[in-house]
Amino acid sequence: xxxxxxxxxxxxxIFSAIAVLLDIIPFLSFKLWAQGGSVSFSMVPVLIxxxxxxxxxxxxSGFLLGLYQILLGNAFLxxxxxxxxxxxxxxxxxxxxxxxxxxxxxxAHKNRVKRMVTGxxxxxxxxxxxxxxxxxxxxxxxxxxxxxxxQPVWLYSLIYNGGYMLPDFxxxxxxxxxxxxxxxxxVQRK
Numbered sequence: 699x700x701x702x703x704x705x706x707x708x709x710x711x712i713f714s715a716i717a718v719l720l721d722i723i724p725f726l727s728f729k730l731w732a733q734g735g736s737v738s739f740s741m742v743p744v745l746i747x748x749x750x751x752x753x754x755x756x757x758x759s760g761f762l763l764g765l766y767q768i769l770l771g772n773a774f775l776x777x778x779x780x781x782x783x784x785x786x787x788x789x790x791x792x793x794x795x796x797x798x799x800x801x802x803x804x805x806a807h808k809n810r811v812k813r814m815v816t817g818x819x820x821x822x823x824x825x826x827x828x829x830x831x832x833x834x835x836x837x838x839x840x841x842x843x844x845x846x847x848x849q850p851v852w853l854y855s856l857i858y859n860g861g862y863m864l865p866d867f868x869x870x871x872x873x874x875x876x877x878x879x880x881x882x883x884x885v886q887r888k
Contacts, residue, residue: 713743744760777847814885
């Protein structure tokens with residue numbers, strides 16, 4: 699039992715650090731907007747933790763990713779509430795992908811590739827959707843002044859946040875899917 703806890707803590711530290719690096723290394727992250735929002739590989743380590751350790755692993759590693767971005771000065775900060783929504787809440791919610799971790803692990807154990815990939819895609823979608831909703835809400839509340847004249851603020855936030863979240867979801871789902879299809883034993887904690 700103690701060794702599982704140590705393994706969890708070690709993986710948490712490593713995968714959270716990798717997530718930050720994947721977001722700040724210039725050739726691995728494509729910045730789309732001036733106020734933040736990029737397509738990167740940073741969700742992949744959080745999703746891996748979510749599928750390996752369930753909600754606990756996903757939510758905790760997502761939380762750490764958001765916190766590290768603030769602490770390292772990689773965050774676009776407007777107000778404390780915006781910072782909380784755009785970094786702490788949004789990145790923590792990626793971990794909701796862990797809702798499908800049992801399905802993914804069971805499918806990997808039984809070598810049911812289609813079922814495993816389906817669970818991965820659904821989990822990645824859930825985590826990405828809830829991250830998007832947090833950014834979308836912050837966009838409506840805190841970035842409305844950036845909307846072009848005459849454009850509804852909700853539409854501006856939808857376009858802005860959807861513009862990087864949709865490619866981020868697709869990229870992450872494909873990479874995590876390929877990783878676990880080629881190495882299904884990575885889903886299991888040993």
